[in-house]
């Protein structure tokens with residue numbers, strides 16, 4: 001028997017329930033621990049604005065797709081002069097901003113894409129229960145490469161000549 005804790009994608013996500021989907025796969029209902037720290041001014045808020053649900057694809061279980069239905073708290077900033085009137089808690093502990101997969105699922109996509117390439121990675125990931133297209137795999141690899149490598153500061157040009165040398 002797998003406990004709810006084992007379905008959690010991170011330590012600050014408490015799992016409320018797990019449901020088998022009619023279309024196949026698992027739906028995990030989780031709540032992100034509320035923090036309420038404004039990303040703009042850094043003040044701590046106690047004024048809750050509401051909740052929003054974010055869906056993230058997670059690592060597969062039993063060869064089936066796992067989707068996390070994560071409830072994230074939305075807050076009102078207490079500072080009247082702050083340009084950020086409302087804000088959501090960060091999900092950075094489990095996923096990048098605007099990501100559709102958890103970081104650990106992203107890592108699997110990145111590693112398989114790096115090792116095998118776009119289409120083979122797509123086929124392997126589909127068999128594992130992570131349905132992503134080859135375009136997604138390649139886009140993910142590009143993003144990783146761009147974020148890992150610093151921009152060039154010096155550009156070197158190889159020596160070459162217009163004519164063959166007499167030697």
Ligand SMILES: [Zn+2]
Nearest residue numbers: 038041077082
């Ligand atoms: Zn603020």
